[in-house]
């Protein structure tokens with residue numbers, strides 16, 4: 001996500017970070033580079049201008065000259081201007097309406113509307129405990145309706161059948177009546193892709209909007225289209241009162257121009273990011289966290305939230321008490337940890353949120369991509385006997401060969417896994433000796449929902 005922009009900006013800012021004094025010259029030079037970085041990221045020109053002017057104004061002013069480390073103060077300004085360009089704070093969905101609250105999707109063909117309906121349905125069902133009904137008003141392709149049905153089954157939300165012979169308005173009306181009868185909280189209406197210049201199609205969606213009276217009208221747009229994303233959103237908004245944007249395919253967008261331009265050009269908030277093809281690859285959009293990610297400082301808050309959702313708390317607690325009681329950490333525990341990491345949507349997704357990961361060599365990152373690495377590690381542990389997992393010291397020459405053969409790996413892979421395990425075990429021992437685990441748990445408890453606690457404290 002945004003790696004080109006992130007590289008450019010981090011490099012530029014590194015140069016200035018250590019400066020004890022900022023002169024007009026080095027501010028000018030840095031601003032020039034920031035401007036280039038933004039233009040290369042395909043940020044819309046008016047946004048670039050405003051951005052650079054604001055940074056400049058603040059950089060030559062009191063804020064920096066009075067600071068103890070002007071270089072750092074400069075970076076802080078860039079960070080806060082990045083946040084501002086993206087809208088400062090997270091804007092959540094507003095579902096306050098007499099049920100059912102209706103959410104309508106709009107956008108170009110292939111933007112990711114249908115996928116986003118499923119992702120959002122899943123998020124509302126699991127994180128917000130809402131009952132959700134999805135319906136397709138895409139009557140131009142039978143495959144589109146079928147696609148939504150399949151996805152609805154996958155994410156376990158109710159699907160309201162529709163047919164290409166029906167009118168979008170009739171479909172939506174029927175779905176909403178059904179939702180009322182069944183006391184369903186949220187109805188998400190998927191629509192066909194359209195161009196803002198296609199008058200007939202825009203009239204159709206306007207009529208649909210008037211009929212369903214949605215609390216949220218979300219414009220779904222592909223991040224890879226850069227500043228065009230902002231311009232299409234603006235054009236749609238002129239025909240249809242949008243309430244927010246879902247920016248999709250951010251996982252493949254190295255530049256970030258769309259994310260940085262949309263708010264300014266349209267006045268509408270980005271509410272979610274689509275970060276992958278899977279149905280759990282949807283993240284609430286937090287400008288501050290993304291700004292920090294762009295500057296290579298990581299997004300630790302989102303990481304913690306993900307960990308909390310993905311971790312099986314019972315298992316985590318068992319593991320914690322085991323370590324605390326000095327019961328030892330064996331390969332069975334290690335495997336459990338690997339499985340939990342997989343549940344959290346893959347290591348790559350998590351790693352990206354850690355500070356400084358941008359500076360890692362690409363080969364190292366490629367190794368963990370797609371969970372290939374965790375899959376292999378798990379296969380190796382699976383090929384061990386239960387006795388071996390509990391007593392890793394047993395694993396010597398011939399056992400290693402057998403394990404490598406059984407898991408379709410090389411002896412080096414088995415060795416690497418054992419080394420990683422030993423490191424992990426050492427860390428666990430250290431933590432339990434110092435009572436550090438307890439401290440860590442206490443720290444984490446503060447972040448749990450009210451009323452939830454880790455046991456043993």
Ligand SMILES: Nc1nc2c(ncn2[C@@H]2O[C@H](COP(=O)(O)OP(=O)(O)O)[C@@H](O)[C@H]2O)c(=O)[nH]1
Pocket residue numbers: 107108109110111112113114115116193220248249250251252273274275276277281
């Ligand atoms: N990598 C990635 N692919 C996505 C994302 N959202 C959607 N897609 C893919 O984009 C394609 C079009 O998506 P679809 O939901 O059918 O678009 P629609 O025409 O707007 O309904 C599909 O292949 C999706 O898997 C995303 O956030 N990341």
Ligand SMILES: [Mg+2]
Pocket residue numbers: 113114115138144191192193
């Ligand atoms: Mg679709």
